[in-house]
Amino acid sequence: MIGNAPGQRSRAAIPVGLLVLVLLPLILMPIAAVFVFALKGGPGEFWRAFTTEDAQFALRFSLLIAFFTAVINAVLGTWAASVLSKYRFRGERPLAIAINLPVAIPTVVVGTSLLLLWGPIGLFGKMLEPLGLQPMFTPAGVLLAHLFVTFPYMLGSVKPLLDELEVTYEEAAYTLGAGKWQTFRYVILPALRGGLFSGTLLTFAHSLGEFGATVMVSGNLRLRTQTAPLYIFAQFEAGHVAEANAVAAVLAALSFVIFFFLLRYSGGAGNAKR
Amino acid sequence: MSIRLEQLAKSFGGQPVVKPTSLEVRDGELFVLLGASGSGKSTVLRMVAGLTAPDSGTIRLHERDVTHLPPQERGIGFVFQNYSIFRHMSVGENIEFPLKIRKVPPAERARRREELLDRVGLGGFGNRYAHQLSGGQQQRVALARALVHEPSVLLLDEPFGALDVKIRSQLRRNLREVQQQLGVTAILVTHDQEEGFELADRIGLMERGELLEVGEPEALYARPHTLFGATFLGAGTVLVGRAREGAARIGPLALPIPSEVEHEEDERVRVLVRPEQVEISAAPPERGVRLLGQGTIVERNFLGALRRVRVRMPPIAGTRQAAPAVYGEEGLLIDAVLPAEADMGGPDVWVSLRGWHILAPPQPRLLVCDLPDQGSPAPFPLARALQAPFNAKVSLLAVAGSADGVEPLRAALTERTVAGNLPDAEAVVRRGDPAAEIAAEQRQSLYDFTLFQFPTGGRVEVLMELLESLAAPLLVAQGGPASFRRILICTAVGEPGKADVRVGGWLARRLGAEVTLLHVLPEGAGAAPWVNAHLNAGLATLRALEVPGRSTLRPARTPLQGILAEAAEGGYDLIVLGRHAPQPGERSIRHDVTLQILADSTKSVLIVPPDE
Numbered sequence: 045m046i047g048n049a050p051g052q053r054s055r056a057a058i059p060v061g062l063l064v065l066v067l068l069p070l071i072l073m074p075i076a077a078v079f080v081f082a083l084k085g086g087p088g089e090f091w092r093a094f095t096t097e098d099a100q101f102a103l104r105f106s107l108l109i110a111f112f113t114a115v116i117n118a119v120l121g122t123w124a125a126s127v128l129s130k131y132r133f134r135g136e137r138p139l140a141i142a143i144n145l146p147v148a149i150p151t152v153v154v155g156t157s158l159l160l161l162w163g164p165i166g167l168f169g170k171m172l173e174p175l176g177l178q179p180m181f182t183p184a185g186v187l188l189a190h191l192f193v194t195f196p197y198m199l200g201s202v203k204p205l206l207d208e209l210e211v212t213y214e215e216a217a218y219t220l221g222a223g224k225w226q227t228f229r230y231v232i233l234p235a236l237r238g239g240l241f242s243g244t245l246l247t248f249a250h251s252l253g254e255f256g257a258t259v260m261v262s263g264n265l266r267l268r269t270q271t272a273p274l275y276i277f278a279q280f281e282a283g284h285v286a287e288a289n290a291v292a293a294v295l296a297a298l299s300f301v302i303f304f305f306l307l308r309y310s311g312g313a314g315n316a317k318r
Numbered sequence: 319m320s321i322r323l324e325q326l327a328k329s330f331g332g333q334p335v336v337k338p339t340s341l342e343v344r345d346g347e348l349f350v351l352l353g354a355s356g357s358g359k360s361t362v363l364r365m366v367a368g369l370t371a372p373d374s375g376t377i378r379l380h381e382r383d384v385t386h387l388p389p390q391e392r393g394i395g396f397v398f399q400n401y402s403i404f405r406h407m408s409v410g411e412n413i414e415f416p417l418k419i420r421k422v423p424p425a426e427r428a429r430r431r432e433e434l435l436d437r438v439g440l441g442g443f444g445n446r447y448a449h450q451l452s453g454g455q456q457q458r459v460a461l462a463r464a465l466v467h468e469p470s471v472l473l474l475d476e477p478f479g480a481l482d483v484k485i486r487s488q489l490r491r492n493l494r495e496v497q498q499q500l501g502v503t504a505i506l507v508t509h510d511q512e513e514g515f516e517l518a519d520r521i522g523l524m525e526r527g528e529l530l531e532v533g534e535p536e537a538l539y540a541r542p543h544t545l546f547g548a549t550f551l552g553a554g555t556v557l558v559g560r561a562r563e564g565a566a567r568i569g570p571l572a573l574p575i576p577s578e579v580e581h582e583e584d585e586r587v588r589v590l591v592r593p594e595q596v597e598i599s600a601a602p603p604e605r606g607v608r609l610l611g612q613g614t615i616v617e618r619n620f621l622g623a624l625r626r627v628r629v630r631m632p633p634i635a636g637t638r639q640a641a642p643a644v645y646g647e648e649g650l651l652i653d654a655v656l657p658a659e660a661d662m663g664g665p666d667v668w669v670s671l672r673g674w675h676i677l678a679p680p681q682p683r684l685l686v687c688d689l690p691d692q693g694s695p696a697p698f699p700l701a702r703a704l705q706a707p708f709n710a711k712v713s714l715l716a717v718a719g720s721a722d723g724v725e726p727l728r729a730a731l732t733e734r735t736v737a738g739n740l741p742d743a744e745a746v747v748r749r750g751d752p753a754a755e756i757a758a759e760q761r762q763s764l765y766d767f768t769l770f771q772f773p774t775g776g777r778v779e780v781l782m783e784l785l786e787s788l789a790a791p792l793l794v795a796q797g798g799p800a801s802f803r804r805i806l807i808c809t810a811v812g813e814p815g816k817a818d819v820r821v822g823g824w825l826a827r828r829l830g831a832e833v834t835l836l837h838v839l840p841e842g843a844g845a846a847p848w849v850n851a852h853l854n855a856g857l858a859t860l861r862a863l864e865v866p867g868r869s870t871l872r873p874a875r876t877p878l879q880g881i882l883a884e885a886a887e888g889g890y891d892l893i894v895l896g897r898h899a900p901q902p903g904e905r906s907i908r909h910d911v912t913l914q915i916l917a918d919s920t921k922s923v924l925i926v927p928p929d930e
Contacts, residue, residue, distance in 0.1 A: 212402045215369050218389040219396035220416040221467060230415070234406040 075296065082293035085286055093290035101267050102275035103291060109183070109271060110251035113190040114244045120191075121198025121243060122236065128199075129206040144196045151193055155260025158189055162261075181263035186271065189257040194247045201243030205236050242309050249302045252295065319381070320345045320503035321366065321471060326375035328361055332728040334744070336361050337527040338375060348497055348504045350514040353524035354550075359507045360475055362524070366505065367396050367473050380470055392471075395464030395502075399476040401456040403448040409435075409459050410444030416467035434462035437496050454485040461493065465500060472497065472504040478513065490516055511551050515539070523547050539592075543678040548590045549641045553626075555596075555652050556640040556677070561587045566676055569634035571608050579676050582824065583862040588640055588677040595673035596654035598627060600663025609670045613652065615662070625658045629669055682710040685765040686743070688731065689717065689752055692780050693773035697795035698738035700922065701769055703802070705740065707828045710766070712743040715759055717752040724749055753783030760790050767924075772796035772916055785912060788897050788927045791821050797920040802829045806890040808836045808881050809856060818926040819856040822894035825924070826865045833860055834888060835869040838880030845871055878911055885919050894924045 064072075083090055093099065128140060146154060163169045163180045172178065179185045209232070217227040233240075255273045262269035264278065272295050279288035321343035328336040336358040343349045351359040364370040366377055368389035376385045384392045404412050410431050417427045435441050438458040448456055457477060464472060477493070478486040494517055497504050508514060514521045515535045523531045523538065523546070531538060531547045542548040548556055557568050565572035566587040573589060575581050603609055613631035631650045639650050652669055656662060684704060688696035696714060705712055714735050718727045724747050731745040748755040760768060772794050773781060784792060807822040819835065826833045835856045837849055853869040860867035874880030885893055895912055916923050 210400055210402050212398045212400060213404070215389075216396070216398060216402035216404075217415075218369070219367055219394060219473075220463065221390050221419045222415075223390060226419060230418075231404055235404070237406070 078289060078292050078296050081285065082289040084289075089286060090290050090293075093284075093287045094294065096287065098266055098270070098275060099287060099291050102270050102272045103294060105183070105270065106252055106272035106295075109186055109190055110248045112187055113194055113251040114248040116187075116191055117195055117198045117247050118240060118244050121195060121247075122202050122240065124195075125199050125203035125206050126232075129203055143199060146193050147196045151254065151256030152260060153256075154193055155189060155257035158185070158192065158257065158261050162188070180261055181265060181269060183269055185261045186258055186269055189261045190251045190254055193254060193257050194250045197246040197250060198243040201239040201246065202236055205239040206232075209235055238309060242306055245302050245306050245309075249299060249306075252298065252302075319343070320347070320379065321349075321505065322378040322381075323362070323366070324376045324378075326362065326365060326372050326377065328358075328365060328370065328373050332725055332747075334527050336365070336372075337744070339527075339529045340375075341522060341529060341532070343503055343505060344519075346498075346501045346503055347519045348494065348506065348517055350518035350521045351505060351507045351524055352509070352511060352514045352521050352550075354509055357524040358527040359524045363473050363475050363505060363507045366471070367394055368392050369396075393469050395467070395469035395472045397457070397460050397464050397472070397474040397477045399479045401448075401453070401460045403451075403456050403459055403463075405448045407447075408444065409440065409446050409448075409451070412448075412459055413444075413463045413466050415463065420467060430466050434466050437465075437499070438462045439492060452485075453481050454489055457481065457489060458492070461496065465496070465502065468500075469502065472502045474504065474506040476508055477506065478510075479508070486513070487516075493517070514551075521551075523550065525550070541675055542590065544680070545588060545640060545677060548588075548675075548677060552592065553642075553653055554590050554592045555642065555650075557589045557591065557650065558586050558638040558640050559589060560636055561585050568637050569610055571610060571671070573608070573671075573674055573676065575676050579678055581676075581679060582827070585679065585824070587679075590675045590677055591652070591671055592673070592675075593626065593653045593655040595671060596629075596652055597670045597672050598629065598654050598656060598662045599668045599670070600661075602668050603670050607670045608672075609668065610652070611669060613650075613667060613669050615665045615667060616651075620658060621655075623658055624655045625660070627654045627656060627662065628652070629654065629667060631669060682708045682766045684708070684710045684712045684767050684769060685756070685760060686712055686714050686740075686769045687752075687756055687771075688714055688734065689771075689780065692752060693775050693777045694771040694780065696734065696738060697769055697771045698740065700793070700795045701738070701740055701743075704767070704769075704829075707830075712740055713746050713759075713765070714738075714740065714743045715746045715748065715756065717755045718747055718749045721749060753780045753787070756780075756784060757787045757789070765790055768792045770794050778913060781916075782910070782913065785897065785910070785925065788925060790927070792925045793922065794916055794925065795922045796916070797922060802826075802831045802891045804888065804890045805831045805833045805892045805894060806836055806881075806885055806888060807833055807856070807894040808838075808877075809852065809896070816855075816859070817928050818894050818896035819859050821926045822924065823860045823863045823865050823867070825892075825894075826860075826867075827863045831891075832866040833868075834884075834890070835860075835867060836881065836884050837869070837871050838877045838884075839871055839873045841873045841875055843873075878914055881915060882918055885915075885921055890921060892922050892924060893919065894926060897925045897927045 124143060128136070159180060160166050161168055162185065164173060164178065169178070169180065179188060213231060214227055217231045222230065253273060254271070255277070258271050259274060262271065262274065264270055264274050266278070270278070272291050276288045276292050276295070319342050321341070323339060323341045325338040325340055326336060327334070327338045339362065351362060353359040361370060365372045368384070368387060372385065376383055378384065379392060379394070404415065407415065413431045413434055414427045417430060422430070431444065432441070435444055438461055440455060440458050440462070443451070443455070448459075451459065461477070478489055481489065490513065506517060518535050520532060520534055521538055522529050525546050530544050531542060538547060539552055542551065545556060548554060559566045559568040561567075561575060561581045561583055562572070565574050566589050568589055575587065581587055597603065597607070611631050611634065613629040615627055616630045617628035619626040629652045631652060633649050637650070642651060642653065684701060686696045686701045687694060701712055704710060714731055716727050716731045718724045728745055728747045731747060735741060735743040735745055746759060748759060756768065768790055770781065770784065770792060781794065802825070805822055805826050807818055809818065823833060825831070835853055837845070837853060839845060849871070857867050857869055870884070872880045872884050874883060881893070893915065895915065897912065912923070912925055
């Protein structure tokens with residue numbers, strides 16, 4: 045009833061125009077600004093800012109962390125989803141809520157609590173220190189923080205698919221002769237393909253942009269634990285707008301690519317169509 | 319034998335779902351397990367498939383013991399009710415899946431795939447996906463997939479349950495065809511008797527975890543053994559009459575009892591009449607027809623070619639209806655089917671029988687109450703003494719006070735059946751008020767006798783309640799060893815009924831005991847003529863049962879004193895009392911003759927309610 049009649053199309057011009065007007069300074073212009081400012085000094089200046097050692101490290105470090113976060117959480121999240129969807133037990137709901145909690149908690153708080161637990165004066169940190177292990181302010185610490193913060197995304201993408209599978213799906217495979225591993229490999233995993241893909245992309249994207257928890261646990265050590273978002277922030281604070289913008293533009297471009305992949309798959313994420 | 323199950327049993331949470339079940343399915347046979355939902359039929363199938371582990375018993379497929387093998391190693395095909403087609407695979411990939419797992423070369427896989435697709439009538443559908451198929455087509459794919467690896471046994475769990483009627487009958491025909499062409503042995507589970515009739519070489523009828531009857535469809539329909547079999551398979555009326563001189567007396571009819579049906583004189587006999595065996599006519603039928611009587615048509619249903627008619631007849635003395643059970647109905651309801659165009663005239667019609675079938679007498683069932691907390695532990699010696707001569711099925715009942723108490727009590731009860739040397743007894747645990755739960759269990763499962771230990775310490779409340787709501791003979795155990803050689807039947811207490819003599823005599827026959835019929839006379843008075851007539855009738859009943867019997871008249875101040883004196887002097891092992899409706903003010907030991915006899919004597923007492 046909306047939009048199809050020609051008369052209504054002309055009437056839609058005003059509210060749609062208003063909406064665009066409101067969104068312009070909120071979303072569209074800032075995104076455009078990133079690219080505009082990045083290329084303001086010309087391609088040469090952009091290239092210089094982009095290829096500084098610090099910028100290169102920050103980008104590569106971020107991509108590496110995002111990659112491992114996505115891979116590890118793909119496995120962990122699928123496993124958690126299969127446990128939660130297969131078994132019915134007392135305290136199932138509280139556990140499901142607890143697992144999804146990282147989405148709700150401010151990431152800075154997550155960083156703080158990780159620091160309190162694993163830091164030099166933390167509960168586990170104290171125990172590890174005599175062994176010469178110090179996870180905080182190291183790449184491992186950053187990875188830990190990212191795993192924690194992005195964990196629910198994988199679970200959220202895979203569990204609905206698992207819940208949708210018929211109970212007899214696995215049993216059917218067994219009666220046809222497939223062992224446990226074959227059943228997982230040929231029957232369960234393919235059914236989860238869409239969810240695995242979108243979950244991994246979501247995790248990757250969130251890890252790439254993670255700031256709050258990272259800033260707490262990384263120590264923001266350049267060429268050691270500085271991720272791309274931290275680098276952008278540090279350069280901005282130091283007044284190096286061009287350096288900050290060059291990396292910001294690349295980060296934004298990467299996010300767009302991931303976002304479009306997700307959009308393409310979001311239709312198929314809910315069900316395992318080809 | 320393709321499939322051989324021996325004493326296969328399974329419980330879930332202490333609740334027996336499949337009671338020890340043995341079954342043999344022949345090579346190439348299509349065996350249908352038929353039963354209502356919750357009867358345990360699917361659990362049997364899942365145990366054969368290896369999807370559910372049995373608690374005890376063995377499963378042999380082609381003489382190979384597979385009881386402990388996983389489903390992958392059993393060489394079976396399984397078709398689920400919900401198809402379980404893998405949605406990310408095409409139809410062809412689904413069918414090839416079992417072959418791929420078995421590393422069959424692609425060319426051979428493709429050949430088998432096409433062959434199976436053709437067999438189930440889906441040639442050319444290989445590239446489709448499940449969501450592009452109808453339910454019936456998906457089920458065909460499931461069948462092809464379950465057969466492609468040439469399993470030795472095909473198992474189908476309600477395969478057509480989710481489909482509409484027309485597609486069902488098509489698929490049934492297709493299944494039967496494919497199964498016969500491939501010669502694969504199959505078990506199909508269903509609740510649909512029509513499906514059973516249409517498909518089965520043989521049908522196994524399951525109820526409450528028990529395989530009640532096994533037989534070919536026509537034999538099961540025409541000659542069921544059990545009441546459940548008679549009523550679950552097809553419609554019909556079951557009337558209960560009495561056996562007299564080799565015939566079942568149903569109102570004016572004497573229907574000869576075939577020699578293979580065991581029966582005892584004066585015992586209840588159940589007669590099944592199928593609707594098509596009932597003849598309805600507007601005018602009195604000719605001579606020589608077995609005329610049951612006159613009735614009124616109360617219901618007519620048009621079924622297409624046929625018309626179903628229900629006729630209500632006035633109550634017939636000595637005849638009762640066991641099925642169809644209609645609450646609050648005093649008369650008899652007889653179902654008949656007639657050709658739809660037949661004219662049976664006005665509402666008042668004559669009913670006669672063209673055929674009938676006499677059901678086998680049911681296996682006697684004993685309910686043994688185990689209430690140690692109420693001072694009434696199960697009388698195990700008595701239960702053992704009765705089990706063998708009766709060939710009875712024993713259930714041991716305990717009543718838990720709370721829901722939490724049920725599981726521990728069930729475990730304890732199962733141990734007690736073993737300790738009490740009644741290992742075949744079924745443990746039943748109910749929750750609530752003991753007397754009410756015992757009465758409810760009796761009503762639900764139609765026990766022939768309830769065994770109850772006379773409580774120690776004067777805690778007779780449960781017993782009193784039981785006596786008040788007595789619906790089946792109650793054997794109250796007390797005293798020494800449980801052997802019955804001499805039985806005293808007291809006809810002096812309560813209304814002079816036949817039930818006490820008949821039940822007492824029946825017990826005596828099974829136990830090989832002799833019976834004394836006692837009548838207590840008021841002191842100084844002579845025997846009234848009706849007393850002698852009554853005693854003679856009782857003796858005749860005993861003679862008919864081939865039980866040695868005698869009668870005795872005993873003068874006493876009160877019936878109670880007479881009974882106690884005779885019981886003490888005669889060396890009897892069991893006293894049988896008729897139970898009359900309780901009189902007002904009898905709610906104490908002092909006023910209840912039955913309880914007084916129990917309290918003052920050391921003998922076991924059988925209390926028999928009057929005939930319904």
